[in-house]
Amino acid sequence: xxxxxxxxxxxxxxxxxxxxxxxxxxxxxxxxxxxxxxxxxxxxxxxxxxxxxxxxxxxxxxxxxxxxxxxxxxxxxxxxxxxxxxxxxxxxxxxxxxxxxxxxxxxxxxxxxxxxxxxxxxxxxxxxxxxxxxxxxxxxxxxxxxxxxxxxxxxxxxxxxxxxxxxxxxxxxxxxxxxxxxxxxxxxxxxxxxxxxxxxxxxxxxxxxxxxxxxxxxxxxxxxxxxxx
Numbered sequence: 001x002x003x004x005x006x007x008x009x010x011x012x013x014x015x016x017x018x019x020x021x022x023x024x025x026x027x028x029x030x031x032x033x034x035x036x037x038x039x040x041x042x043x044x045x046x047x048x049x050x051x052x053x054x055x056x057x058x059x060x061x062x063x064x065x066x067x068x069x070x071x072x073x074x075x076x077x078x079x080x081x082x083x084x085x086x087x088x089x090x091x092x093x094x095x096x097x098x099x100x101x102x103x104x105x106x107x108x109x110x111x112x113x114x115x116x117x118x119x120x121x122x123x124x125x126x127x128x129x130x131x132x133x134x135x136x137x138x139x140x141x142x143x144x145x146x147x148x149x150x151x152x153x154x155x156x157x158x159x160x161x162x163x164x165x166x167x168x169x170x171x172x173x174x175x176x177x178x179x180x181x182x183x184x185x186x187x188x189x190x191x192x193x194x195x196x197x198x199x200x201x202x203x204x205x206x207x208x209x210x211x212x213x214x215x216x217x218x219x220x221x222x223x224x225x226x227x228x229x
Contacts, residue, residue, distance in 0.1 A: 098154035108218030110141035141210035149188040150210035
């Protein structure tokens, strides 16, 4: 393409020079003056013509667009089957509401209140638990853009979204409705049943993130550190 442009420019200069020379001879009796005038006009027009067409010779560089990276989810596993049809429905769409979503800076509206064993024994922050023991995380989460109960409640293990869990949304929290001054958030409780058997033994950080049906997730206060023995 560059060669074609150069040849076209040279051809235009030669033809234009001879045409302008013929015209200039009508005004200048001396051929040399006519040639100088024709050459000056050709050079001026050539310089002006090349300026707007300069992208043909050197296309503007384009900076590469950086790929947006999202946090990688943990290895999927079969979710623990919760009790009751409502819990089953909530667990069935856990992956579609949590996987491949980003965590945003800041705290969500709600709280992880309790981390316990299935028998109700509370595990304090920094406590221990047998590696094969199921865990239950309870609390409340509100999508304050509504305000309404959060549409997505996701388990975070060491800062990454995990699918080794079953989520049950919609339990009653009248205390939350009273504190926030609206009955629209009364069904904001959640219960997450977590199977830690796929985790290596040692210390891990468990947290809950909440969000709407789309968009980023916000981590709730109350994250717990637990050591699996």
